[in-house]
Amino acid sequence: MARPQRLSGFPEWLPEGQVVQQFIEDAARRVFELHGFGGIETRAVEPLEQMLRKGEIDKEVYVLRRLHADERDADAGLGLHFDLTVPFARYVLEHAGHLEFPFKRYQIQKVWRGERPQEGRFREFTQADIDVVGRDVLPFQYEVEMAVTMAALLAELPIPPAVIQVSNRKLAEGFYRGVGATNPASVLRAVDKLDKIGIEATKRLLEEDAGLTQEAADACLSLAAIRTPDSSFVDRVRSLGVSDPLLDEGLIELAAVVDGANLLRPGSVVADLRIARGLDYYTGTVYETELVGYESVGSIASGGRYDSLASDGKQTYPGVGISLGVTRLVSVLLGRDLVRVTRPVPTVVLVAVLDDDSRPSSEQVAATLRSRGISCEVAPSADKFGKQIKYADRRGIPFVWFPDGGGHSVKDIRSGAQAPADAEDWRPPEEDLVPRVLTTTSQEAQP
Amino acid sequence: MARPQRLSGFPEWLPEGQVVQQFIEDAARRVFELHGFGGIETRAVEPLEQMLRKGEIDKEVYVLRRLHADERDADAGLGLHFDLTVPFARYVLEHAGHLEFPFKRYQIQKVWRGERPQEGRFREFTQADIDVVGRDVLPFQYEVEMAVTMAALLAELPIPPAVIQVSNRKLAEGFYRGVGATNPASVLRAVDKLDKIGIEATKRLLEEDAGLTQEAADACLSLAAIRTPDSSFVDRVRSLGVSDPLLDEGLIELAAVVDGANLLRPGSVVADLRIARGLDYYTGTVYETELVGYESVGSIASGGRYDSLASDGKQTYPGVGISLGVTRLVSVLLGRDLVRVTRPVPTVVLVAVLDDDSRPSSEQVAATLRSRGISCEVAPSADKFGKQIKYADRRGIPFVWFPDGGGHSVKDIRSGAQAPADAEDWRPPEEDLVPRVLTTTSQEAQP
Numbered sequence: 078m079a080r081p082q083r084l085s086g087f088p089e090w091l092p093e094g095q096v097v098q099q100f101i102e103d104a105a106r107r108v109f110e111l112h113g114f115g116g117i118e119t120r121a122v123e124p125l126e127q128m129l130r131k132g133e134i135d136k137e138v139y140v141l142r143r144l145h146a147d148e149r150d151a152d153a154g155l156g157l158h159f160d161l162t163v164p165f166a167r168y169v170l171e172h173a174g175h176l177e178f179p180f181k182r183y184q185i186q187k188v189w190r191g192e193r194p195q196e197g198r199f200r201e202f203t204q205a206d207i208d209v210v211g212r213d214v215l216p217f218q219y220e221v222e223m224a225v226t227m228a229a230l231l232a233e234l235p236i237p238p239a240v241i242q243v244s245n246r247k248l249a250e251g252f253y254r255g256v257g258a259t260n261p262a263s264v265l266r267a268v269d270k271l272d273k274i275g276i277e278a279t280k281r282l283l284e285e286d287a288g289l290t291q292e293a294a295d296a297c298l299s300l301a302a303i304r305t306p307d308s309s310f311v312d313r314v315r316s317l318g319v320s321d322p323l324l325d326e327g328l329i330e331l332a333a334v335v336d337g338a339n340l341l342r343p344g345s346v347v348a349d350l351r352i353a354r355g356l357d358y359y360t361g362t363v364y365e366t367e368l369v370g371y372e373s374v375g376s377i378a379s380g381g382r383y384d385s386l387a388s389d390g391k392q393t394y395p396g397v398g399i400s401l402g403v404t405r406l407v408s409v410l411l412g413r414d415l416v417r418v419t420r421p422v423p424t425v426v427l428v429a430v431l432d433d434d435s436r437p438s439s440e441q442v443a444a445t446l447r448s449r450g451i452s453c454e455v456a457p458s459a460d461k462f463g464k465q466i467k468y469a470d471r472r473g474i475p476f477v478w479f480p481d482g483g484g485h486s487v488k489d490i491r492s493g494a495q496a497p498a499d500a501e502d503w504r505p506p507e508e509d510l511v512p513r514v515l516t517t518t519s520q521e522a523q524p
Numbered sequence: 525m526a527r528p529q530r531l532s533g534f535p536e537w538l539p540e541g542q543v544v545q546q547f548i549e550d551a552a553r554r555v556f557e558l559h560g561f562g563g564i565e566t567r568a569v570e571p572l573e574q575m576l577r578k579g580e581i582d583k584e585v586y587v588l589r590r591l592h593a594d595e596r597d598a599d600a601g602l603g604l605h606f607d608l609t610v611p612f613a614r615y616v617l618e619h620a621g622h623l624e625f626p627f628k629r630y631q632i633q634k635v636w637r638g639e640r641p642q643e644g645r646f647r648e649f650t651q652a653d654i655d656v657v658g659r660d661v662l663p664f665q666y667e668v669e670m671a672v673t674m675a676a677l678l679a680e681l682p683i684p685p686a687v688i689q690v691s692n693r694k695l696a697e698g699f700y701r702g703v704g705a706t707n708p709a710s711v712l713r714a715v716d717k718l719d720k721i722g723i724e725a726t727k728r729l730l731e732e733d734a735g736l737t738q739e740a741a742d743a744c745l746s747l748a749a750i751r752t753p754d755s756s757f758v759d760r761v762r763s764l765g766v767s768d769p770l771l772d773e774g775l776i777e778l779a780a781v782v783d784g785a786n787l788l789r790p791g792s793v794v795a796d797l798r799i800a801r802g803l804d805y806y807t808g809t810v811y812e813t814e815l816v817g818y819e820s821v822g823s824i825a826s827g828g829r830y831d832s833l834a835s836d837g838k839q840t841y842p843g844v845g846i847s848l849g850v851t852r853l854v855s856v857l858l859g860r861d862l863v864r865v866t867r868p869v870p871t872v873v874l875v876a877v878l879d880d881d882s883r884p885s886s887e888q889v890a891a892t893l894r895s896r897g898i899s900c901e902v903a904p905s906a907d908k909f910g911k912q913i914k915y916a917d918r919r920g921i922p923f924v925w926f927p928d929g930g931g932h933s934v935k936d937i938r939s940g941a942q943a944p945a946d947a948e949d950w951r952p953p954e955e956d957l958v959p960r961v962l963t964t965t966s967q968e969a970q971p
Binding site for chain 1: 887
């Protein structure tokens with residue numbers, strides 16, 4: 078067969094890139110578990126009617142059918158999930174009788190969207206989500222915890238500075254009502270386009286589509302321009318002279334999130350009233366995250382509070398969550414050369430083989446090293462040592478072990494230094510034990 | 525919405541089940557990396573023509589289309605991968621210029637098959653694969669290494685005894701030729717059905733479909749009955765009086781795999797000449813793995829040598845691999861109650877909150893514990909302590925931390941024992957640090 082074509086929008090990394098992706102997934106899992114989130118996985122498919130209930134993304138869903146499906150196929154009407162929030166809400170409803178609430182979970186999986194691929198936007202990508210869902214009630218404190226947990230994770234990653242931008246749907250909706258909007262959702266949709274289409278076009282949308290007066294449209298644009306590193310946004314909103322009970326509630330909540338998060342993680346969060354989030358299931362706090370200097374790739378961690386995503390008619394399961402865009406982040410780190418990896422293979426040592434008869438003793442050395450947590454391989458053929466060293470060099474393995482008759486020795490093939498060694502107590506330098514991710518400013522990512 | 529229906533063939537675990545699956549995936553990754561396999565991921569989709577080139581499973585593939593696809597859609601003709609070997613072969617061809625050979629990789633991902641669900645057979649399931657691929661040549665030694673690496677992994681899992689059964693396509697094909705078969709593939713297909721349809725029906729297939737004489741059919745069935753824990757199968761095959769150069773080659777290879785693997789991992793491998801493997805891309809050693817006492821669920825780890833799966837016309841990339849059926853294994857462990865999990869949440873300690881004003885000092889305790897690798901949560905509300913203890917108890921969190929004015933203390937809510945504690949040096953008992961997987965005979969799985 079001919080060399081296969083790359084599929085646009087379906088990224089795959091070389092082994093070095095996978096080391097970076099694995100580093101991020103490991104960090105996410107470690108930080109999430111330290112904060113009390115347990116892992117689950119949901120199936121990749123959901124009934125279409127379930128997925129299309131919420132959001133404006135029906136055109137982006139991939140539908141499945143079996144190649145030789147017959148008419149009565151039970152798989153008909155299934156699609157690949159486009160996020161991990163809708164499947165999680167379904168999981169909670171399906172398994173509610175077996176779960177304890179509030180239920181805190183993390184989930185690191187691929188999702189699919191049939192969108193036009195561009196930088197930072199893929200058809201298949203990995204997300205790392207945390208959510209907390211309560212039964213009927215969910216303490217507000219979790220809206221602070223989402224920002225704090227994500228900030229803790231971002232601080233461990235080999236990335237440029239990141240800022241979590243927070244707003245609040247109640248604040249926005251209350252304000253829009255306060256200026257006389259009869260359809261706050263259409264105002265939100267217009268404001269959501271601000272970054273893309275600019276102030277003038279947004280103003281036109283606000284007046285023509287959302288039916289606002291010129292004055293009301295100006296007030297909404299003034300609201301969207303407010304961005305503060307603390308709760309001083311409250312006074313700036315108040316100075317716009319709009320009042321509404323829902324606006325008051327939103328102001329109090331947003332101030333609590335910004336101040337609460339910055340108390341624990343100073344500088345991690347800003348209030349940014351431009352943040353709207355496209356998906357219409359959010360009902361309170363909403364989050365987006367900017368990678369400073371790389372804003373054009375879009376948000377790398379987003380989410381919000383949702384009160385009615387999961388409900389079985391008798392009970393509702395309000396939740397709040399935030400999702401790290403793992404693939405987007407890896408693609409920026411690799412695409413902009415922001416990181417490098419010390420080697421592409423886990424192997425620290427190639428154990429050489431003197432001749433076919435002595436292979437078992439080489440295998441014994443390898444078994445001992447592995448039992449001590451040192452990754453190694455035994456040379457596949459008893460070639461001349463020079464050829465075995467070249468094999469290690471070519472594959473990026475830093476050490477070669479020689480199990481000679483006279484006594485074992487190990488050679489660092491980068492420096493050429495060779496020294497006697499015993500498999501029971503030899504250790505590589507700590508920085509060689511596993512492949513590491515370094516930022517290109519040479520500062521090592523903290524494992 | 526009404527409570528969602530479970531989808532047959534798309535298993536999902538409760539949090540306890542996910543702890544088991546994660547344990548297996550972590551063990552696989554650790555063992556694979558210690559043996560020098562690096563991780564990669566491939567996209568979930570492949571062009572249909574690529575997938576249908578090999579194997580007899582075209583009817584089982586899920587085809588994708590975008591919900592609002594137009595005629596010229598670039599996604600047309602994509603399906604979900606049904607294994608990780610075919611995508612890996614495509615990855616090798618696509619990225620060959622950037623890889624070093626032999627290329628050793630592991631891959632832990634979901635795959636999809638539109639099969640009729642039954643015990644141990646799913647429509648969506650996770651596999652953990654290792655493969656080694658060479659450029660033009662691949663040393664035979666890797667066929668031993670596959671069995672040894674998988675045996676090392678199986679020995680670390682909380683499962684009943686497992687035996688890797690090995691056979692060899694050259695041995696079988698040479699033998700079939702030696703008895704006069706003109707179409708060895710049809711003989712192989714008949715023998716592959718032996719377990720399912722029995723000796724008599726297989727014999728009919730051999731005579732009628734494969735065109736063997738009665739004597740030749742008997743010889744093939746005698747071959748399939750040979751199973752030995754060592755290389756004594758060679759004499760038993762020889763005693764059947766068939767000779768062929770390819771048979772000789774296969775006998776030597778199979779003896780080398782069985783003896784080589786059992787030298788390093790005594791008792792892990794048997795020669796079993798009944799093993800055929802359905803997929804037609806195998807060309808040498810083939811592996812299947814029986815869970816002793818649970819044979820009916822099918823093989824839990826399978827694979828083999830393939831010489832021409834990946835070829836771009838100029839170069840071929842022969843490989844050998846073996847794949848652990850993670851979902852199948854988890855479903856047996858959970859479905860037959862072979863394991864239990866010590867708790868469903870990662871959290872060791874709930875840090876109580878005295879009142880809203882003192883929340884920051886509770887958060888400080890939590891931050892200190894987390895920096896020392898201890899998973900904890902801060903209570904979401906400053907309820908009465910009794911209510912906070914119930915919150916921990918209900919969710920399975922074993923310890924509650926009280927940051928009282930007079931001095932901190934920690935309570936084991938299982939025993940009721942309470943003692944003064946300092947977040948800088950308190951540690952839970954080692955067995956409480958993370959959720960553990962225990963076999964139901966109470967023997968702990970080795971982490």
